[in-house]
Amino acid sequence: MSEKPLAPAIEGWHTMTAKPHLIGTQCAACGTYFFPKQSQYCKNPGCDSTDFREVELSRTGQVWSYTNACYQPPEPFVAPDPFEPYTIAAVQLEKEEMVVLGQVVKGVDVDDLEVGMTMELVLEPLHETDDDIKVSWKWQPVAS
């Protein structure tokens, strides 16, 4: 990897810290969490609040399910040449009671995963541009 600066692939969706968090919102009235952020209307049918606070979501959770991508997705995905398959996990966040998808860090295969396993959020490069290296959130098994 080059000496280019790191930049989030999607601006404002996660912190850029060593122990990163996804950035969501929480409804101030009913407590529902939103990721991606929602700050205009609450999707809980029993709530019409327009008051939201930005929150950092739990950075660990349990595997709900997992798979991989053996074929190159279409744009806007930016693929390395040649394409390298990657693993994907759906992770259940306990406090937020929601499931968040993401790639799994390089080097972890579907054979290394199982439903219920604890994962943590990390940042890893997604692709490189002329100016910077775009990083995104990825899931990584917690060493037990």
Added chain:
Amino acid sequence: MSNEIAILGAGMHPWGKWGHNFVQYGVAAAREALADAGVPWQDVSFVSGGATVRCGYPGYVAGATFAQALGWQGAEVNTSYAACASGSQALAAARNKILAGECDVALVVGADTTPKGFLAPAKGYRPEDPDWVRFYLGITNPTYFALYARRRMDLYGDTLEDFAAVKVKNSRIGSKNPRARYRKCFTAEDVAASAMVADPLRLMDICATSDGGAALIVSSLDYARKIGKGDAPRVAAISTVTPTFASGVVEMPDIATDSAAADGVEARSFRSTLPLKAYEEAGIGPEDVDLAEVYDLSTALELDWIEDLRLAPRGEAAALLRNGDTSLGGRIPVNVSGGLACFGEAVPAQALAQVCELTWQLRGEAGDRQVEGAKVGITANQGLFGHGSSVIVRT
């Protein structure tokens, strides 16, 4: 029984990759349905079309497009778009018109011409579009199907052999359906030899997209009796309900589920709640169903649907499959049309194609695919953004 309508005719243009204008498929399906019903086109006073979003403006106003192609005759028109449930919503619009006494006979029709390869989202930096986000992060349609499939394996002990057996079953029965696109009988070895797409799903576990067209002629029960078709199969229920918050299963194209953290909110599965309204409306239960046409976007998803329709307890669909219960001649045959495995998905036509199959089955006209003594059939399908449908047809 006051909310029932009669299905007088059914028609389909064969599924394939023909590359023609979608209107041509819709007209062919409509003409076949009219001939099947023995109803003159001039007697149809409502044309309800399933929209296609891939074929330009004529597709957005599909109801009018088909009415014009068949020859303007002054009918009222409607167009419904609800992804994979478009056909069912178009059918629901026709049913409402008939039950309101504003129409005796309606044509419901959907057709599509599909592009090659992935259905890619619009370009640019658009993080507000969930479809853009998930493709940017490398999450494709098979990702979701594979997540559901893997969860079945880890929770219920389903195997790759079970998933392959769904494909083998559907290809065997679909080989006898002249309207199906894929008519080759595949073996478990064929499935295992196909390329891995999204572990545990291989190329032959996942459905393709196709061109096709399907149509129904529906009427009031009075009209059906008047033309001597009082015993025609009836639409007994149409469920097009949305999910109920919080939707706890991650669905295309979202990157996350709803949060169920608020008081009084619980995580639910849309697929399992969708058929409940259909059963309630028809006044029957899963034990009354003789056959089901379900949306096998993947082989494993057929097993999920069997449980969502309550044809088997949660986690036991694979046992039904292994036992031959879901095959032709079994206790509850599933996808005797061949399903999406043999058709490939033609979005606005697919929900109607499911009802066409039930119509032929309930009339005893399904030939080599006939489910003996079929009296009640149910469909299930699901598209994006909470669009899904379940239709019950009975004699």
